[in-house]
Amino acid sequence: MHIVTANEMYEMDRVAMEKGGIDGRILMENAGRSITESMIPLLAKNSRILILVGAGNNGGDGFVIGRTLCNQRFHVTVLQLVPDEKIRGDAAYHKQLYINFGGKVHVDDQGKEIAAFLKEATVVIDAIFGIGIKGKLRPPFHQIIEAVNQSNTVKLSVDIPSGIPADEGVSFDTGVWADYTFVIEAPKMSAFLQHTAKYYGKWEVVKIGLPLASFDQVTARKVWTEEQVHFTLPKRDDYSHKGTHGKGLIVGGSREMPGSIAMTALSSLRSGAGLVSVGTVNEVIPSIVSHCAEATFIPLDSEKGVITGSQCLDYSVYNAIAIGMGMGRSEDTAELTRQLIKEANCPVIVDADGLYHISDDLELLKQREFPSILTPHPGEMSRLTGIPVKEIISKPFRIAEEFSKTYQVHLILKGPFTIVTDPKGKQWVNTSGNAGLAKGGSGDVLSGILLSMVMQPQLLVEALANGCYIHGKAADNLIVNKHSKQDLLATDVIQGLASVFRTFS
Numbered sequence: 001m002h003i004v005t006a007n008e009m010y011e012m013d014r015v016a017m018e019k020g021g022i023d024g025r026i027l028m029e030n031a032g033r034s035i036t037e038s039m040i041p042l043l044a045k046n047s048r049i050l051i052l053v054g055a056g057n058n059g060g061d062g063f064v065i066g067r068t069l070c071n072q073r074f075h076v077t078v079l080q081l082v083p084d085e086k087i088r089g090d091a092a093y094h095k096q097l098y099i100n101f102g103g104k105v106h107v108d109d110q111g112k113e114i115a116a117f118l119k120e121a122t123v124v125i126d127a128i129f130g131i132g133i134k135g136k137l138r139p140p141f142h143q144i145i146e147a148v149n150q151s152n153t154v155k156l157s158v159d160i161p162s163g164i165p166a167d168e169g170v171s172f173d174t175g176v177w178a179d180y181t182f183v184i185e186a187p188k189m190s191a192f193l194q195h196t197a198k199y200y201g202k203w204e205v206v207k208i209g210l211p212l213a214s215f216d217q218v219t220a221r222k223v224w225t226e227e228q229v230h231f232t233l234p235k236r237d238d239y240s241h242k243g244t245h246g247k248g249l250i251v252g253g254s255r256e257m258p259g260s261i262a263m264t265a266l267s268s269l270r271s272g273a274g275l276v277s278v279g280t281v282n283e284v285i286p287s288i289v290s291h292c293a294e295a296t297f298i299p300l301d302s303e304k305g306v307i308t309g310s311q312c313l314d315y316s317v318y319n320a321i322a323i324g325m326g327m328g329r330s331e332d333t334a335e336l337t338r339q340l341i342k343e344a345n346c347p348v349i350v351d352a353d354g355l356y357h358i359s360d361d362l363e364l365l366k367q368r369e370f371p372s373i374l375t376p377h378p379g380e381m382s383r384l385t386g387i388p389v390k391e392i393i394s395k396p397f398r399i400a401e402e403f404s405k406t407y408q409v410h411l412i413l414k415g416p417f418t419i420v421t422d423p424k425g426k427q428w429v430n431t432s433g434n435a436g437l438a439k440g441g442s443g444d445v446l447s448g449i450l451l452s453m454v455m456q457p458q459l460l461v462e463a464l465a466n467g468c469y470i471h472g473k474a475a476d477n478l479i480v481n482k483h484s485k486q487d488l489l490a491t492d493v494i495q496g497l498a499s500v501f502r503t504f505s
């Protein structure tokens, strides 16, 4: 499933019309008809349906929906929120069809009657604005949208909740708080941004007949779906041995933070790694063993419970390495991080304190011949880039793409919608997971899963996207009956991995 900006959607529209030869009025008919079909299960025969129509093609979809519902004997009222002369082109054509079929249009371009109409309605179909909204809402639309939000109605949005921009990095006044949104052809970027996603309510994609193959030329952004996990996650070969599933090294830990690295080691083994070695300070080894008897250890030189400087490690025997968890932020651990990134001739996952250390030395990454995988949350991303957290949250796709291309890294920007970006800027969004993961230790568990995934026979980006999916899905399964979002701990997620792997084996 592709994710689009407004311009990418308009480009798809253009391709369909100019290259495919399909008429815009047919696309609008398809949109309105498909949305109606998807909406009908949510409607009762006695629903009093109010369709709010704006000036653009989103409003045009509203007229098609009005005609289709009227034709099925639903009780429909269309309220046009702009003067007649604003309804043009394909929308005007479909308005006329709606009228020809016996529909009535009420015009209220001042927003004076909206309250009275809302009072009579049980369902609002929001076809005020689609992806064409620009700038601050002009009067009376702010007031109209607020009235819709305060009304005691079920709110069904067409394509996008009106008022919400399709793209990232765009400020907005207000938007319809939809119960459901029927997204045309492809979800828009704002469905995956934490400050706008909540306006969509539940959403589903409706197809209107755009040429599917063209999406790949228009956008390099996709949702990583459960179907893709089924398709790409390698099955464990019955005749494999521990060497087949990779030997991973985890470097980190300190006397003050022994837990992080223990969780990374355990989650890595629970995710299928053949062998895991932990390079850490001597004094934390017994506590890690008590959680994870299967790991082996490399005691590193240390002082006062913290790793001291570069170490004599043979990186060549590992298939992948993870560094940073619970390591501390001393100059000594910074030196070790730099050394490992320079010398390791296998994929390296850099997390937590490892990210802190490289933020002043990002050029190092450009020199690596093997993949570098960085796993920041927005705070760490802010440190890596010097961009404020608020801006990272507002336009994560663009910032992640620029960073990955510049430093030639695979970036996993963590959040409610974790984005995996490859060095060419291609992106996959993970949609599993819940707020129970917003806790210390979640990142350590994810690093362990990723370490294991990158050592299994699958493409690197698939390994990373699958790792994010599995992590989130384990948490989703756990809150269904055993835990809640409140009490869920990172260690529970490790225990929950079994439920996910069983589904895919």
Ligand SMILES: NC(=O)C1=CN([C@@H]2O[C@H](COP(=O)(O)OP(=O)(O)OC[C@H]3O[C@@H](n4cnc5c(N)ncnc54)[C@H](OP(=O)(O)O)[C@@H]3O)[C@@H](O)[C@H]2O)[C@@H](O)CC1
Binding pocket: 009, 010, 012, 013, 027, 028, 031, 054, 055, 056, 057, 058, 059, 060, 061, 128, 129, 130, 131, 132, 133, 134, 135, 136, 137, 138, 141, 158, 159, 160, 184, 185, 208, 210
């Ligand atoms: N292939 C597809 O994807 C298909 C897409 N389709 C549908 O088309 C939709 C996109 O249509 P669109 O381009 O006409 O934009 P849309 O949002 O309906 O209208 C914008 C209108 O709002 C107005 N306006 C703007 N900003 C404003 C503001 N701040 N405050 C107040 N007013 C403001 C602006 O008015 P103006 O500024 O021009 O006076 C303009 O007229 C898309 O979402 C989907 O539903 C389907 O029909 C078929 C195929």
Ligand SMILES: [K+]
Binding pocket: 058, 126, 127, 128, 129, 130, 157, 158, 159, 160, 161, 162
């Ligand atoms: K809308």
